[in-house]
Amino acid sequence: MGGSGLPIIDTPPGTSDEHITVMECLKEVGCHGAIIVTTPQEVALDDVRKEITFCKKTGIKIIGIVENMSGFVCPHCTSCTNIFSSNGGAELATYTEVPHLGTLPIDPRVGVLAGTTASVLDQLPDSTTAEVMRNIVEKLKLISVN
Incomplete structure (x- = not known):
């Protein structure tokens, strides 16, 4: 559970029986909505397109x-190089008419924090990841107000 009492459920991509069960349970308890996370590769985007359709249908x-x-x-040097592809999430958001909240890179400095209680916002406040996370939170605040 997040600090605000909102459940966070991380599921693998797809629309399996587990997803159907989770969706049914969320509808019973009330659900604010889903934040869809994807990687920029086409194979991931294909799965996420199905997930978006699934969410809309349910x-x-x-x-x-x-x-x-x-x-x-x-x-x-903190230079960012695209190793898979880029802009897939933004393009998918445009295509599906869903807000694009942000784009996060792979940053090994952030990976070092995994499994600790350290926050990227505190430990790496000037990193791209921290900046993107702050922007996502601001966008979510605006969405929750509307």
């Missing part, structure tokens, strides 16, 4: 799309 509001693993940030 009446789950899609709050927005986040593109993850879009580029690799060099831990020495």
Whole structure:
């Protein structure tokens, strides 16, 4: 559970029986919506397109799309290089008429924080990841007001 009491459910891509069960349970308890996370590769985008259709058919509001693993940030010079592809999440958001919330790169400095209680916002406040996360939170605040 997040600090506000909102459930966060991380599921693998697709529309399996597990997704159907989760959606049914969320509808019973009330659901603010889904934030869809994708990587920029076409194979991932295909799965996410299906997930978006699934959410729409089941009446789950899609709050927005986040593109993850879009580029690799060099831990020495902080230059970002696209190693898979880029803009897939933004293009999908436009295509599906869903808000694009942000694009996160792979940053090994952030990976070091995994499994700790450290926040990227505190430990790497000037990183691209921290900036994108702050922007996503601001967009979510605006969406929740509307």
